[in-house]
Amino acid sequence: MNPLPTPIVDVVEVGPRDGLQNESRTLAVDTRVELIHRLVAAGVRRMEAVSFVRPDRVPQMAGAEEVLAALPVREDVDLIGLVLNRRGAERAAETTCDELNMVVPVTDGFGTRNQGAPVERLLEEAAGAVRxxxxxxxxxxVTLAVAFGCPFQGVVEVAQVAEVVDRVADLGIDELAFADTVGVGVPTQVxxxxxxxxxxxxxxxxxxHFHNTRNTGYANAWAATRLDLSSYAGRVSLDASVGGFGGCPFAPAATGNIATEDLLHLLRRTGADVAGADADDLEGLTGTASWLSDRLSSPVPALLGRAGDFPAVAS
Incomplete structure (x- = not known):
């Protein structure tokens, strides 16, 4: 059997969005802007910067327009705005974000709690958002939420996901993401x-998009790099959050995303080609995680900052 080609992994930083939305402390707009500046300085080149949601539902994401207005437009940095419906897309379209990422859950239970609508209605909203x-x-x-399992329905069969995939694929999207929103997935599902x-x-x-709720997030990320990626020119994108912060306010017991610095260490040591972030020097990310921890008054879930990089980067 021929070995798989070396994968190209595009790392998508989601700390400014998913990393903050479930924290008890809400950060001011200028603090969120500084977080994005720090991530760019650490080598991040594609990130979910904001979410265009109702501030009464997710106060941690209030002021999306103000955050983007405070950031310089850079050709080498792609900023993503997450949206939950067409109205959110219309808000995002008026800003400098480069990409709109619409969330479509694959179960009615999660769709109703997360976005106030069943899957069929959210597919209509997604079509409008793409337009x-x-x-x-x-x-x-488009990100398919709870594709690996739902906190309200339980097990989600592949056939159920397939029905939503087929509808979404017809919308003319640039990228499709499968999200393990509550961290129940395993590599065979990938x-x-x-x-x-x-x-x-x-x-x-x-x-x-993987969470490490049950300590399978990094195994799933590794499995994603071992896929047959020939249909995608050998590339796959993986979401990660600086420090491993994150979670969904509408999903019980959903803890943090896989950590950007821990993921980059894994990718570098396994020989993957990394795009979208700097895998050679992770001090900027571990330092940013510590800085963010202080502002959130919350410990850093990631491990690399505690153990140190390996091999150690010469100062």
């Missing part, structure tokens, strides 16, 4: 879900 993005000259991606879109020309790019 808004296109009219504004922005990229459009392969099974990827198989749904392998060779499907309607899905130009593939992305995964």
């Amino acid at each position: 808004v993005a296109r009219a504004a000259g922005k990229s459009a991606s 392969e099974a879900l990827a198989a749904l879109v392998r060779g499907d020309e309607r899905v130009p790019r593939l992305r995964f």
Whole structure:
């Protein structure tokens, strides 16, 4: 058997969005802007910077327009705005974000609690969001929430995900993401879900979003790099959050994302080609995680900052 080609992994930093939305302390706009500046200085080149949601539902994400207005436009940095419906997309279209990422849960139970609507209605909202993005000259991606398991339905069968995938793929998206929103996924599911879109020309790019709630997030990330990625020019995108902060306010017991610095250490040591972040010097990320920990009054879940990089980076 021939070995798989070296994967190219595009790391997507989600700390300014998913990393903050479930924290008890709400950070001011200027603090969130500084977080993004620190991440860019640490080498991050693609990130979810804001979420266009109702501030009464997710106060941690209030002021999305103000955050983006305070950031310089850089050709080498792509900023993503997460949206939950067409109205959020319309807000995002008026800003400098480069990409709109629409969330579509694959279960009615999660869709109703997270976005106030069942899957069928959210597919309609996604179609509208993609049209808004296109009219504004922005990229459009869709994340399928609870694709690995739902806190309200329980086990989610691949066939159920496949029905939503087929509808979303027809929207003319630039990227499709499978999200393990509550951290219940295992590597065999990574392969099974990827198989749904392998060779499907309607899905130009593939992305995964993992949480480490049950300590399987990094195993799932590794599994994603071992997929047959020939349909995607050998590339796969992986979400991660600086420090491992994160969680969903509408998903019980959902803890942090896989940590950007821990993921980059894994990718570098296993020989993957990394894009979207600097895997050679992680001090900027571990320092940013400590800085963020102080402002959130919350300990850093990631491990690299405690153990230190290996091999140690010469100062």
